[in-house]
Amino acid sequence: MIYVPPPPAHAIRKSEKREKLLGVEELSTELTPEEMEEFNAAPGRQRRLKVWRAMLERVFKPGTAEMFRMLKREAWKVRKKVLRWVMDHADVPEEPERSVRGTSIDPTALQALLLRLQEEWAAQVQKGAGPIYLRAADQALNVLSHQIGGFTSMSVGHPEVVKAIAARTVEIKTPIEGTVKMLRETLAKGVAEGKTTQEMARLVRDRFGMVERASKMIARTEIAGAANKVRHVGMEVEGIAGREWITSGDLRVRRTHAAMDGVVALVDEKYPIPKKVKGLWKGPRLKHPDDPHGHASQVIACRCVEGPVLDLNA
Ligand SMILES: [Zn+2]
Numbered sequence: 131m132i133y134v135p136p137p138p139a140h141a142i143r144k145s146e147k148r149e150k151l152l153g154v155e156e157l158s159t160e161l162t163p164e165e166m167e168e169f170n171a172a173p174g175r176q177r178r179l180k181v182w183r184a185m186l187e188r189v190f191k192p193g194t195a196e197m198f199r200m201l202k203r204e205a206w207k208v209r210k211k212v213l214r215w216v217m218d219h220a221d222v223p224e225e226p227e228r229s230v231r232g233t234s235i236d237p238t239a240l241q242a243l244l245l246r247l248q249e250e251w252a253a254q255v256q257k258g259a260g261p262i263y264l265r266a267a268d269q270a271l272n273v274l275s276h277q278i279g280g281f282t283s284m285s286v287g288h289p290e291v292v293k294a295i296a297a298r299t300v301e302i303k304t305p306i307e308g309t310v311k312m313l314r315e316t317l318a319k320g321v322a323e324g325k326t327t328q329e330m331a332r333l334v335r336d337r338f339g340m341v342e343r344a345s346k347m348i349a350r351t352e353i354a355g356a357a358n359k360v361r362h363v364g365m366e367v368e369g370i371a372g373r374e375w376i377t378s379g380d381l382r383v384r385r386t387h388a389a390m391d392g393v394v395a396l397v398d399e400k401y402p403i404p405k406k407v408k409g410l411w412k413g414p415r416l417k418h419p420d421d422p423h424g425h426a427s428q429v430i431a432c433r434c435v436e437g438p439v440l441d442l443n444a
């Protein structure tokens with residue numbers, strides 16, 4: 131079994147609130163080492179683990195790193211422009227008798243700048259993301275092809291793959307729009323509160339720190355989502371009888387997904403997600419891991435994959 135040491139106590143406490151909200155893998159320790167050992171001794175588990183590891187090494191790790199680097203690079207370009215613009219504005223001249231404080235930044239001009247940057251930012255990220263999705267899709271399909279002994283008609287050029295990548299490429303602008311909205315609100319509030327230019331600059335730096343942390347999560351979700359989707363399409367196109375859910379098998383996996391490991395779904399079937407192991411999950415069922423139509427609590431930062439089941443009677 132793979133044993134991943136649990137994160138330090140303070141890291142767990144910090145992530146607890148978030149974990150309750152999202153059930154996030156990667157951030158939380160959900161299973162105990164004892165539970166995990168038992169889990170990894172289950173029938174077929176070692177075979178499934180091989181599939182998961184192949185996806186981790188060939189798709190998740192390189193794809194997420196590449197996507198994160200691109201998102202970070204584009205965010206820093208915007209950060210630089212916003213900072214330079216902010217620093218171009220002096221503070222309101224000191225007038226002790228009126229005790230005026232604050233920056234000379236015009237809030238309307240600041241909003242206009244941020245909206246203009248949002249356009250550029252989204253366009254750059256979309257341009258950068260396309261080839262990264264494509265490489266991840268190609269690798270994810272290579273792993274699948276190897277598993278089923280070669281494809282007869284599936285390829286990375288399949289219209290469904292092209293469609294899936296195009297949809298993700300469009301959608302990746304959504305978190306950027308959210309980020310710019312957050313920036314616009316925070317900075318408008320800063321001006322209204324009478325912050326100085328230096329304080330405004332600090333606010334920008336601080337918020338871009340948050341953007342960088344969020345980018346890691348976005349990169350992970352995007353790569354896993356694209357990879358799982360194209361593998362799902364690949365299994366459909368190749369007429370694979372069934373698909374099985376495969377989790378990482380480490381201590382960071384969601385409890386609900388650990389309980390799903392090895393569960394088989396037939397063609398067109400969705401996976402039943404158990405709620406806290408006992409009782410059924412009430413939210414929408416998932417077509418595959420990282421199903422974009424699933425509930426955020428079951429999708430965000432999920433590292434599970436889907437594997438082909440060639441013989442349902444085996
Ligand atoms: Zn998962």
